Amino acid sequence: MGSVKTLNMYFDSFGGNVFVANAIVSMLKRYKEDNNVIINAYVDSASASSSSFLMMVADNIYLYENSVVLIHKPMLGANGANADDLRDMIKSLDTMEDNIIIPLYMKHAKEGVTEQTIKDVMKKGDWLSAQETSEIFDVVILSESKQMVAQVEHNKDLINCLKPLPVDKESVVNIENVVDEELELANAKLRLALL
Structure with missing residues (x-):
């Protein structure tokens, strides 16, 4: 990256693997x-x-004013797990929460926000508006709004287990009804926006 002195990261993500995200955190640090x-x-x-x-x-x-953030307790699948496996999974989840996730959230927690406050929000697993996020974390809300251009791939299993995203129903596009030409156009616009 040469003489780069400022690195800007742009987020439009439903998340993923805790350990992959933690590895990226370590590389960035x-x-x-x-x-x-x-x-x-x-x-x-x-x-x-x-x-x-x-x-x-x-x-x-x-x-941005229309940005949303979701913090929740870490999750694991449990198909075919017995009681001992489940106890081990609980220990693993608690370790991820206490040693990876909470310390990162606390880095930007507003004065007076405790680990317990963040754990309570995580337990609810609600989508937070930009304003609600700013009440917990030191963030800056920009006065403009950004629209997501397109999202071609997503993890349906993850999305299905999360609470519904608070959106204006008129702005929702049902991607299953989009024809190939429209999808190609949306992808082209996305690539142009990323240039």
């Missing part, structure tokens, strides 16, 4: 320390699940 880089995080639309604690590695976090 290392790069930041080795190169004296300022990291900014921008939530263009949504930052959910593991991406919500990944963005906490940034020095500055910016949300």
Whole structure:
């Protein structure tokens, strides 16, 4: 990355694997320390699940008025698990929460916000508006709004287990009814926007 002194990250993510996000956090911290880089995080639309604690590695976090954030307790699947497996999974989940997720959230917690406050919000697992997020974390709300151009892939299992995203029903596009040409156009617009 050469002489880069500011790294801007843009989020529109429903999250993913805790350990992958934690590895990215470690790489960003290392790069930041080795190169004296300022990291900014921008939530263009949504930052959910593991991406919500990944963005906490940034020095500055910016949300738009229509951005949403989801923080929740870590989750694991349990198909075919017995009681001993489930107890081990509970221990693993508690370890992830206490040693990976909470310390990152606390980095940007507002004065007076405790670990227990954040754990209570995580337990509810609700989508937070930009304003609600700013009541818990030190973030800056930008006065403009950003629209998500397109989302071609998503993890249906993850999305189905999360609470519904608070959106204006008139702006929702049912991607299953989009014809190939419209999808190609949306993808082209997305690629242009990323240039």
